[in-house]
Amino acid sequence: MNSRRASPPAAGKQPVPVASPWRASRERLRERAVKREAVIRAAAREFNRKGYHNTSLDDIAARLEVTKPTVYYYVTSKEQLLFQCFVAGVEQIRAAFRDVRHLEAPARERLNAVLRHYGQAVASEFGWCMVRAEDQDLSPAMSRHIKALKSEIDHGIRRLIREGVQDGSIQPCDPKMTAFALAGALNWIAHWYREDQSLTGAQIAEAFVAVFEGGLRPRAGAAPLPARRGPRRRARRVAEAVAR
Amino acid sequence: MNSRRASPPAAGKQPVPVASPWRASRERLRERAVKREAVIRAAAREFNRKGYHNTSLDDIAARLEVTKPTVYYYVTSKEQLLFQCFVAGVEQIRAAFRDVRHLEAPARERLNAVLRHYGQAVASEFGWCMVRAEDQDLSPAMSRHIKALKSEIDHGIRRLIREGVQDGSIQPCDPKMTAFALAGALNWIAHWYREDQSLTGAQIAEAFVAVFEGGLRPRAGAAPLPARRGPRRRARRVAEAVAR
DNA sequence: TAGGATAGCTACCCATGAGTATCATCGAGG
């Protein structure tokens, strides 16, 4: 979870039986970090449920069974809370790019790997915040920051697409529009996943990647198009399904 | 100043020289409808620019060069304003479905036609409202209403996909996930189109349809995949961007 | 030309919610 947060050599089970005068304060620091993280998580969950503007800091505090000033003890403003949630979400995606960078595979496969991570991140608890953090809700400074991060990801996708076209693993296409289409489809998960959790994030990502890869038009080998559902082959099934 | 004040021989040049006692009142009624529409349009534009919660009714009124109570003379609440914008947007898409219903073409082509309209609607001035009208921002009643309309569209797309799979014009796939992917990509246009209007809505829709149709994987006839972009072309750029 | 509907404005109300000043508690160190 808060891996990069622990500043002491926290990673392992430090035995440290020594009664260092700093131990207590370090302990407190760690505890504080944990609490801060809890505040951000709680905020993410509430934003996710009710949206940024419909969530008051009192709500978040109540969810943690503390009061508003306590929340302010860990963050400086509501805006910062949103920003932190955003960063937490976006960091997962940046990690995906890093993971993939040194892979020895055609660009399309690397892109797919990124998209799978991307989809899972959007379906995660920070997904909503990442996707929906609106520049309009934030100060100019933070807005710029968020835009930069979003742009970085966008350009990362575009680059993979360009490389794929280059190495022949991706159908020639407009990288910008294609990147928008892919990212948009994935981003949108955040809108409906809350209500419909019948699949895991990974499953959704997988299904989306399959759609992106293959496209709608049947691949070679499929039956040629009849004029219209003319012979109405097994339209039965459809009719039933539609009636549902 | 208030130019829209003079509207007697308004849009439609109706000859009607007869001095019907009802003419005037009908005229007023029409005028009222026009003004109401202007209010809704103005609201859509402001919501589009600044988001629902960051737009006050004073803003909308100011944009129309009237005052808040005047706005309330035409709508009953801010919520209703959002709802009307939503309906205006969604109606374009419903129209697309109607247009396509009696077309004698494979389902994939009918789907594409709908998606093209869809994309244009999202890029229109009501696009943002349609896409972003959140149930959390609305009363339960309106929320239900909006959900029903959204669901209608979703199921319309799913049905076209199912028909396409049936008639062989669409690659076999999961209709639900595919519909989510397509609609998501198109919906997301509303997020970035505001900032980047380098293309028209129609052009974007066209580009997206091309991506959906063909998919990323090269079609038969394309060059086979080389191992990887050998010389690690410009990985430089990324490293910089990330470091930023 | 009076009476009434229409349309708009000024001036207000008031709930919400972000953010803060101030006090209370508690554990640790001197």
Place this chain on the structure above:
DNA sequence: CCTCGATGATACTCATGGGTAGCTATCCTA
């Protein structure tokens, strides 16, 4: 024991903004 720093709660301030009351002007109909 007493202080100090960390943590939390109580109880505010105050700006914003949705919504309304009620006056005014205009124009239509009688």
